[in-house]
Structure formats: C-alpha cells, structure tokens
Amino acid sequence: MSITVRSLTKTFGTFTALDGVSLEVEKGELMALLGPSGSGKTTLLRLIAGLEFADAGTILFDGTDTTHLSARERRVGFVFQHYALFRHMTVADNVAFGLSVLPRGRRPDKAAIAARVKELLELVQLGHLAGRYPAQLSGGQRQRVALARALAIEPAVLLLDEPFGALDAQVRKELRRWLRDLHDEIHMTSVFVTHDQEEAMEVADRVVVMNHGRIEQVGTPVEIHDAPASPFVYEFLGHANKLDCRIDGREVAAGGWSAPLARVAPAAADTPAPAGASAAAVAYVRAHELELLPESRAPEAAALAVVRHLTARGGQVRVELSRRPDGAVLEAEVSRAEADALRLTPGTPVAIRPRALRLFAA
C-alpha cells in the first residue's frame, strides 16, 4: 500500500516538530527517515501510524484519506525502539495479541491463531522460544518478537521507530541485514526512523533526510551519497570538509588554493557569477575528493597542511589534517598505496587540492 503525506504540520506547544512536510512512499518500498534528534522524523512516523494527530495536512493510504482515523483503525504495524512487549505474556501470546483482540465475528479460532503465531515465529526465527517471557530474551530477540507481533495483524504498512536503536553494534548490524532480507521476502511498504546514516544507507530503498521539521532531500542511498542537496546533508552525512571560499569570475579560491570552476564544480560553472564580481561562498569537499600531494611537488595553486592523525579503515586510510597557517581541521581519505607512497605519518607536511567540490551561497 502506498502512503501519501501532504503538507503535514505538527507543533508541540511552541516547538514546530513538522513544518509542512510532503512525501510519497511507494508500494512495497522500504524507506528510511534519517535525521538528528528533534528533526521531526519520529513525529512524522507517529502521525502516519495515527499515534499522534496533525495540526494540518493529510495522510492517504492508497489514495484513501486516513488523516482522522485512530491507530486501531489504520491497520499499521508499529515497532518501537524499546520493543514495548507485553511483559506479562509469553512470546506466543504477545504475537497472538493482535488476532485475539479482534471482534468475535472476525477473530480466527484458537487453532488458526496458534498456527499463524507459529508461522510468524518461524519467519523471525524464534519458533523455539514461543513459551518464553520477554524478560528471558536478548534485545535482538525481543525486537524480532515485536516485529512478528506487528506483522500478525497483516498490516497495510509497517512502521519502525529506531528499531535497532537500543541494541549493541554487533546485533544491530546483523538485525538490519536481516530486516533487509525480510523486506525482500514479504515486500511490505515499510518506513523506519533512524539517526544512523550508515543504517539508512545500508537498509533502505530510499532515504528521506530531515532537519528542523522539514525534508532536506529524498533519494536513493546512492543519490544522497553522491549528490547531497544541501549543506545540512553534507554535514550530517559526515566525511566532508567545509571550506569558506571566494568566487572570482570563473575561479574559486580558498586558503591558498584556487582552481577554475569548470574543473572542480562544473554545475556551478554553468551559472557563473557576473565577470569581475567577487562573492563569498561555502564549498563542501568530501574526504575522498581531497587530493594529497608531496609538499616538495606542491603545485602553485595548492594549500598546505600537516598530517595530525591517521586511521586505517580497510583498504582506506583516513587522514586528519591541519591546514597551514590557520590550523583548520580537514579530513581526507586515501588508499593504502597512496598513503604509503606519500609516507604519511603524523607531522608530515603535504599539499592539498580538492578534485571536486560543491558550492553553496554563503
């Protein structure tokens, strides 16, 4: 089932949690709402679930207006960060809950419920724990029970609020791969909230980046990674350097370095500032797009820096640099081979040069 959200607004007292958000979640899609805390992502999810009601705007499920329906009428499966299992019920009773509260006429008989519960527990690979109580399970197992419980009512959409937020790193990684596989298997329209960009990129078909109650960017993980749409997205995704620069005609310059716009920022070159005008701008250069050169072979138009710290990450080396003379901290990422060739150690002077950058008005 598709979800359409049209100019949703929600305030809590004087705080604007959502500010006219519109969004389209396609049928069978797994979408991530990504943003820092207070960005409105959880509020948006809770509005879609009917656990909260909007001040203005509409929510449609498959074109049908559900804005004023309560959570129990919307048929959504909701998974909470802290599981919210019924701790006085066994795992099987937890999963059966949604079926056992159906009105008498629509409620399956006991045997049918038991069969469905068994099937769902098999799906989440917890068939052997049906008789346990939540307190006897690990965090990852509890979250899978919560998922099975949400799926029991055959929901129209599945909504997950920071589903892995309370788990430790190892389990988290396992569980999100598992969620991706499960989604590929059941193809239910799903939306999950996360503040972890790696998680969003790895699991979702499409990612919505949110900030201050507004949507900054919607796109596939690749689109968002390759072309962040705003300074906020650059900074939130991390591994990007912010440079204060000046644009002079067809040249861009920052901290001793300069280059023709057409080479480093072709998109901006198409709409150059009026010739002769000089404008301040903000440039973002991602870590892997910052080129390191030996200081001895520094080209004229390069900035100088000193290596402060090196971190090995698989085949890559993360280099923390201190730009000279102002001491601004920059981040670069080079291959091991490059790092070896440059003989990088803390204290090594290098020349730096962006290969590509993205310009925003200052």
Added chain:
Amino acid sequence: MKRHVLPGFSLTMGLTLLYLVLIVLLPLSALILKAASLEAADYWRIVSSQRAVATYRVTLTAAAWATLFNAVFGLTLAWVLVRYSFPGKRLLDAVVDLPFALPTAVAGVALTALFAQTGWYGRLLAPLGISVAYTPVGIAVAMAFTSAPFVVRTIQPVLEDLRPEVEEAAQSLGASDLQVFARVIFPLIFPAFLAGCALAFARSLGEFGAIVFIAGNLPFRTEITALLAYIRLDEFDYPAAAAVASVMLGAAFVMLLVTNSIQFWVQRHSERA
C-alpha cells in the same frame, strides 16, 4: 571477609536488628507467651466462644466490604491522579493522605457526627430507611475511610511507571480501550493492586479508634475483635485478651503469606522487559 564499598554496614544493620527485636519481635513474643499460659482447652474456649466468633464475623465482613470499596475507589483515584491533569490535582493528591494523618479517633468522631440520625448524611439516609451509625455498615465506612490511601498509594507509582508505548502498541494492534485496560494495563498493575488491597484489608481488620465511636459496640452485632480484646484487658483478664489478640495476629500472618505468594506467582516473569 568481604569488603563493602559503602561504609556503615555493621552499624546500620545492628540498629535495624535491635529495633526489630525491641519494637516488633519482643512484644509479639510476649503476646504469644501470654496466650500460651492458658490451657489448650481454655484457649480454645475463649477464642471459639460465641461472642468471639461473632466479632470475627463482624470484623471480616466489614473489612471485606471496606476493601472492596477501596479497591474500586482507590484504583479510580490513582488512575485519575496519574493519567489526567486538572486544576487542583496537587491538592487532591495531598488530601489522599488525610486518613493517614488524621488521628483515627478524630475520624471516628467526625464520621459518627456525619452519619448520626441528625448528621448531614444521616438526615438524608434516614428517610430511605438506611442507618449507618451504630450498625455494621458504620464499621465498614470507618474501615474504608482509614484504609483508603493504601490502594491509591501502592498503585500510583506503578501506573506512573508504565511506558506509554506499551499501550500504543496494544492500540496499534487493534485493541479497544477496554481491551487495553483489561489485557495490558490491569495485569501489569495487578501485583501492586493486590498488595494495596491486602494492606487495606489488614489495616481494616486491626482498626480500632475510628470504629468504636461509630459502631455502637453491641456484642454479637457491632462488636469488633479488637474491641473484645480491649474489653478483656479492661477486665484485667490478660490471658483472654492475649488469646483474642493472637487470633488477629494469626489472621495478619495468613494475609501476608497469601498475598506474598500471589505476588510471587504473578511476578515470576515480570522483571522489567
């Protein structure tokens, strides 16, 4: 010897034990010893006399009604105090403790004045043929008044502690408000609810000050067990007083045992998930 990080273990533990022995164990043992000074046949005669049995019946019945009332009223009041915000909430919250703070004799006098034929409530009830003062109903009313805070105060913190997500989860799974309460909230507060009811019941069984004023104290009709023990004491018949009192003590222990067992059974899996 194990080292403790917190200092003062031996001092505090010693004080606690001393207190328990002096204030709790010693008087209880004295009571049992006093009762034990009776021949078995005499003891049995005293505790099973018609008048004594009548007091058990009066006390238990009135305490049961008072507890039933407080179970419903206390749960409602705790719910209102936790779930809603309204002007005067803090005041209401403070007033709940009034029966604890008020000397029970004062409560007894006030209730008697209210429910006497000429009192504010008594005057309204008299035409309906209901008399409260000097009847078993009066006893139940006095018990209900003095034990009211127990249920409220035991449920309140547990209710405050319930995560809203648990209810939201139940709602999103399609449960009606009634189903959410009956199948999710009530089972979770049940141990506290039971503990509160047990405390209220125990307090009602032992209540004396508030009741003697409103009960009329007619042997076989409105005489409670605590009063019978007091009367025996007044007659300098210490062993008989102790015998009657030992029955109340026994009842209190049975209550403790039963409620603790039920709680243990209910909570066997309920460590916070």
